[in-house]
Amino acid sequence: MHPDSWQFTDDLDGFLARADGFLRSRPAAHTVPLTVTDTLRRRGLHYYGRDAPLFGTLAADDGTVAAALVHTPPYGLCLTPVTARQADALADRLADLGRRPAEVSAERESAAAFARAWQRRAGVRAGVRMRQRLYRLDGLIPPAPVPDGRPRVAGPADRELLVRWFEEFADAVGEGPVRDGGAWADARLSYGGVTLWEAADGTPLAMAGATREIAGQVRVAPVYTPAGLRRRGYAGAVTAEVSRAARDAGAAEVLLFTDLANPTSNGLYQRLGYRGVADFTVWAFAG
Incomplete structure (x- = not known):
């Protein structure tokens, strides 16, 4: 794989003209x-941060797109599945461009392949920050008993x-310093x-967000209950409600990610009818 097979742009429209069909071909994996x-x-190119995003595509031998990436600093690389050889070529190209991603997030094997390649090429240290599982809703199983309260x-x-x-x-999942809560709230509202x-009496007890529907899929995120209100069933109830609403609105797929280090949330979502699709890893780089 020649490094020049990876092509980069800061033009979102140009990237989507090239890669949108590829991304939509596997909407769950590319959520x-x-x-x-x-x-x-x-919301604009600077929604996630001050620096301009970078978009990349890998050309297959027949000219179609074989892989893609999105980098929205200060966040890490978001990378679709790649082989070890493709990851090596990507690391070489990014280093030549002077990019210094803080992290990479991808399906487990692809993330590990890029982390090894980036260590070699950039001379950095790499370590796993989070192991995640992507779940897909099979058949919704409402929680029983339903806790007191109501959705709104x-x-x-x-x-x-x-x-x-x-x-x-965001602070609990290690993204606190780089997340703008106001921008997120405005976008979701x-x-x-x-x-x-x-x-x-109208007192909020928990929340669950959901992305807009795109390519037939909606992703539930984030789910949050304040510390003093946990283990009372509120997270399960509100997750079930947004999952039901997404299905009722016509979403073919309802997805969510969990932190594999949290057995409580993994068990909860499985009880609601979510089934594992793939494991993802976030690798962080330092030095």
Whole structure:
């Protein structure tokens, strides 16, 4: 694989003209680049940060797209499945361009292949920051018993709460310093993308977000319950509600990611009817 087989651009429209069909060919496996590029198209190229994003495609021998990447600094690379040889070529090209990704996120084998290649090419240290599992909703199994309370789609009056809860969630998963809670809340409120589980008196107890539908799939994220309200069934109830709403709205696939280090959340989503699709890994780089 010649390094020049990887081509890069900062032109989102040009990238999508080239790669959109490839990304939509496997919407579950490509859920993150699909939703990230959709968000950039709707909210602007600097939604995720001050620096311009980079988009990349790998040309197959017949000229079609064999792999793709999205890099939205300060976040890491989001990479579709690649072989070890393709990862080596990618590391060489990114180093030549002067890119210094802080992380890579991809299916397990692809992430490991790029991490090894980047260590070699850039002389950095690499370590696993998170192991994740992508789940797909099979048949929704509502929680039983359903906890006290009711679901409600969040509105503009909830913005301050959403910002605070999102920043707490981001801090818990190691993304706190780079996440803008206000921008996230505004984007989600623009299409009713957060559902709250609230008590009978209207007190919010938990939240679950959902991406816009793209390529027939919706991804549930994030799911958050404040520490003092956990283990009461609120997360399961609100996740079941956004999953049902996505299906009712016509989504062919409803997806979510879990941290494999959290057996509670993995067990919860399986009880709701989610089944594992693939394992992903986030590798972090230093030095």
